Amino acid sequence: MDFINFYFLPGIVLGSIYALGAIGVSLVFGILRFANFSHGELMLIGAYITYSLLHFTGLHPLAVLPIAMIFTGVVALGIDHVFYRPFRTSKATIVIVASFGVALMARSAVQIIWGVDPVSYSPGQIQKPIVLFDSLRIFSKHIWIVSCAIVLMLTIHVILTYTKTGKAMRAMSDSTELARLTGIETEKIVRATWLLGAALAASAGVFLAWDTHLHTMMGFYMLLPMFAAAILGGIGQPYGAMVGGLVIGLAEELSSYPWIGGEPLLPPAYKGGVAFAVMVMMLIWRPSGLFRGRVF
Amino acid sequence: MPVLELNNVSGGYGEVDILHGVSLQIARGELVVVIGPNGAGKSTAMKAVFGLLRLSGGTINLDGEDITGMEPAQVVRKGVCYVPQTNNVFPTLSVEENLEMGAYIREDDFRPRLQEIYQIFPPLREKRKQKVGFLSGGQRQMVAMGKALMLEPRILLLDEPTAGLSPIYRNQIFDIVKEINDSGIPILMVEQNAKQSLAVADRGYVLVDGQNRTDGKGLDLLNDPEIAEMFLGG
Numbered sequence: 138m139d140f141i142n143f144y145f146l147p148g149i150v151l152g153s154i155y156a157l158g159a160i161g162v163s164l165v166f167g168i169l170r171f172a173n174f175s176h177g178e179l180m181l182i183g184a185y186i187t188y189s190l191l192h193f194t195g196l197h198p199l200a201v202l203p204i205a206m207i208f209t210g211v212v213a214l215g216i217d218h219v220f221y222r223p224f225r226t227s228k229a230t231i232v233i234v235a236s237f238g239v240a241l242m243a244r245s246a247v248q249i250i251w252g253v254d255p256v257s258y259s260p261g262q263i264q265k266p267i268v269l270f271d272s273l274r275i276f277s278k279h280i281w282i283v284s285c286a287i288v289l290m291l292t293i294h295v296i297l298t299y300t301k302t303g304k305a306m307r308a309m310s311d312s313t314e315l316a317r318l319t320g321i322e323t324e325k326i327v328r329a330t331w332l333l334g335a336a337l338a339a340s341a342g343v344f345l346a347w348d349t350h351l352h353t354m355m356g357f358y359m360l361l362p363m364f365a366a367a368i369l370g371g372i373g374q375p376y377g378a379m380v381g382g383l384v385i386g387l388a389e390e391l392s393s394y395p396w397i398g399g400e401p402l403l404p405p406a407y408k409g410g411v412a413f414a415v416m417v418m419m420l421i422w423r424p425s426g427l428f429r430g431r432v433f
Numbered sequence: 434m435p436v437l438e439l440n441n442v443s444g445g446y447g448e449v450d451i452l453h454g455v456s457l458q459i460a461r462g463e464l465v466v467v468i469g470p471n472g473a474g475k476s477t478a479m480k481a482v483f484g485l486l487r488l489s490g491g492t493i494n495l496d497g498e499d500i501t502g503m504e505p506a507q508v509v510r511k512g513v514c515y516v517p518q519t520n521n522v523f524p525t526l527s528v529e530e531n532l533e534m535g536a537y538i539r540e541d542d543f544r545p546r547l548q549e550i551y552q553i554f555p556p557l558r559e560k561r562k563q564k565v566g567f568l569s570g571g572q573r574q575m576v577a578m579g580k581a582l583m584l585e586p587r588i589l590l591l592d593e594p595t596a597g598l599s600p601i602y603r604n605q606i607f608d609i610v611k612e613i614n615d616s617g618i619p620i621l622m623v624e625q626n627a628k629q630s631l632a633v634a635d636r637g638y639v640l641v642d643g644q645n646r647t648d649g650k651g652l653d654l655l656n657d658p659e660i661a662e663m664f665l666g667g
Contacts, residue, residue, distance in 0.1 A: 301537070304526065308534050311523040318483065318517065319580070320509035320538040 138272040144394045145387070150279045150348060152386020153286035157341035158359055159366035159378035160293060161334030167310035167373035168330045169221070171232040175240035176338055176363060177356030182243060183209040183339025184346040184355065185251050191258055198258055198347050199281060205343060206336035213335035214328060216243075240357070248353045255352040282344045289340055290379055293333065297375065302329050310373055361409065362389070365416035371426025380427065385412050434497050435460050436588050436619045437513070442481050442491035443643075450489055451477045453643040459588060459621050464614040466651065468627040469640035470663070475623040476518065476592050478640065482621075483508050483515045483590070496587070510538055512587035518596055518623075521577035524566030528557050531565055531576050535583030543583060550579040553609060571602030575609070582613065589613065591622040595629075607633055631655040639663075 158180060165173045183205045190201035220239050224232045266274040297303040302325075309316040309326050317323055345355060366385045370377020389408040393401040403411070419426060435458040445451035451474045459465045467475045480486050482493055484505045493501045495511055503511070514535075523531050532550055536543035551558035554575040560568060565576050574594055581589055594610065595603040603626065611633050614620050624630035631637050634651035639660060647660070654660050 301533075304530050304533060305537065308523045308526055308530075311525050312520055315517070315520055315523065316534075317505050318509070318515055319534050320506055320584075321534065322506065 140394060142272075142274045144390050146275065146279060148387035148390030149383070150282055150344075150386070151390060152383035153283050154341045154344050154348070154382075155359075155362050155366045155386045156379045156382025157286055157289060157337045157344070158363040159370065159382045160290070160375045161337045162363050162367040163370065163373055163375050163378040164306070164310075164330050164334050166367065167375075168306055168313075169232070169327060170313070171229045171236065172364070173334075174233060174236045174360065175216070175243055176334070177358070177360040178240045178243035178247075179209055179213055179335045179338035179356070180342030180345070180359055181247055181353065181356035182212055182342070183335075184342035184351050185247050186339070187343045187346070188251070188256060188258065188351055198343055199285065202285075202340060202343055206339045209339035210332040210335045213331040217327065217331050244353055244356065251353070253353055255350050257350045258347050278347060282348060285340065286344065289337060293337070293375060296333070302326065306330060358409070361416070362386075362412040365412040365419075368416050368424075368426055369419050371428035374426065374428040377426055377428030385415060388412070388415060435494075436463075436496060437482065437621065438494040439478065439482065440492045440494070442478065442488065442493060444481055444486045444488035444490070445477070446487065451643050452481060452486075454491065454645075455481075455640060455643065456491075456645055457621070457638055459619050462614070462617060462619055463635045464611070464620045464622070464633065466630040466634035466637045467621070467623045467640060468625075468630065468637060469646070472642075473640040474643040475640055477643075479515065479590050479592055479621065479623055482513065509584070512584065513590065514581035514584055514586035514588075515590040516577045516581045516592060516594065518592040518594075522565045522573050522580065525564060527562050527564055528568070528576055529561040531580050532557075532583055535580030539584065546583055546585065550582055553582070553612065554579050569602075571598050571605065574598065574602070574606055578606075578609065578613075582618075586618060588619045588621065591620060593623055593625055595624065595626055603629070627660075628655065 158176065162173060162176050165176070186208050187198055187201055187205040190204060191198060194201060216239055220235055221232060224235055264276055264278065266276045268274050297307060305316065305321045305326050306329060308321060309323060313323060342356070345359070362385050366381035367378045368381070369384055370379070370381030389411045392403040392408060392411045393405040396402045437459045439455055439457040441454045441456055443450055443452050443454055455474065455478050457465070457467070457478065467478065469475050477486060481488060484503050488502055492499060495513065500508060500511060523534060526534065532547055533543070536546065556572055557575055557579055560572065565573060568576065578591070578594065591610065595606050598606065607629055610620060610622065622630060631651040631654050636648065637651050637654045638648040639646040639654065
């Protein structure tokens with residue numbers, strides 16, 4: 138039961154959070170064609186906005202989450218307008234460097250506004266898990282996080298499959314040039330992509346902060362696992378990113394389970410290296426990812 | 434008044450001009466074909482209409498309206514539909530989704546038109562849920578043309594619709610092009626298969642080195658000994 142309680146369930150929770158972030162990485166990559174190194178900072182902004190909203194309203198994190206998602210979306214639109222739009226026809230490498238600069242600026246802005254000390258959504262409170270069948274211990278917030286992640290992913294699925302804008306996003310991911318020849322307003326689709334990607338990033342940031350605590354480096358630390366998840370799933374493939382997120386989350390948590398003997402297979406401090414290892418292996422053996430994404 | 438008119442159009446990509454004064458006219462209901470050796474600027478002339486080229490001279494008129502230098506998105510909204518030679522479908526979208534994207538700028542209900550497209554291209558109805566990336570070259574070309582027709586365009590531009598197709602599909606595409614034209618849509622088509630395309634065309638233009646070489650009725654060009662020697666293999 139320890140395996141389920143302390144490794145498998147946390148892996149699912151972490152995996153859901155990675156998946157939400159990785160979908161945005163994948164969408165932006167597919168439609169704007171650059172690796173967005175500031176995606177983690179969108180999570181950070183969403184998490185800290187929620188912190189302030191909780192402070193002012195005293196509501197539950199989930200109650201203010203929609204506001205944080207919208208706010209982060211608007212921030213992403215502003216960033217796009219100022220920093221990425223001028224580079225729309227530039228090479229991807231130039232935009233990637235720009236996104237790195239945006240990440241530094243966004244993180245510093247958060248540090249200036251909210252300070253650099255770690256904070257918590259519910260300081261001093263210790264949550265007791267729900268115990269099922271005498272041995273299965275589940276935290277209610279984990280149930281919430283995973284269910285909300287599932288709902289958000291289903292929403293993305295519905296948007297991409299059934300709405301005109303979602304179909305146009307997939308079309309533009311196939312070919313920007315043909316999308317333009319078809320009369321699709323590519324700038325409108327770009328805005329929709331940022332709104333969706335940023336809203337999901339905000340939710341991932343809030344879930345992570347709710348599960349643990351907030352610190353201003355959390356966005357940066359999330360970057361590697363999110364990219365690993367996106368690449369594992371096939372970059373540019375939002376569905377691949379969902380699966381990739383879950384796999385990376387589980388792999389990180391399960392890597393410290395005592396599979397052989399009584400010692401953890403890998404010391405928990407090396408968890409982050411697991412995502413990196415998976416990413417490197419994927420890039421060597423199957424760079425197009427599980428779901429056949431884009432390869433350059 | 435011609436539906437589409439290129440007057441003395443020059444231009445190219447970057448610094449280099451590929452077109453040096455090309456003039457084309459397509460009248461209402463006409464099927465006009467542009468032939469010429471490789472590098473003559475046939476496809477480039479078509480891209481000029483669609484705002485994909487740096488123009489250095491000349492004008493382009495659509496029903497008397499000057500559309501010179503308009504952005505592709507605006508040209509589509511004017512009712513000009515263009516099927517590029519390659520990269521002309523969205524491979525990860527289904528057949529039906531591709532056709533829906535063709536109707537992207539339509540505000541009204543496009544479903545009746547969808548049924549009409551399926552009537553012109555019956556294989557597409559069968560495969561409407563399939564991803565276009567998995568279809569054969571000929572069927573992909575049908576999707577590309579069907580997608581362009583979703584708008585009921587004022588004029589249809591086809592860039593080498595039979596390139597790389599097997600003879601069976603080639604004949605089928607020429608039949609369909611003729612059928613679309615007979616339904617009243619003017620067509621400007623660039624083709625490598627000069628013989629077959631001149632046989633179905635009302636008129637043809639021969640471009641060489643980015644300039645008009647000659648033009649005339651399809652059958653006249655087909656029987657012209659000089660043209661025959663140049664392109665039709667004697």
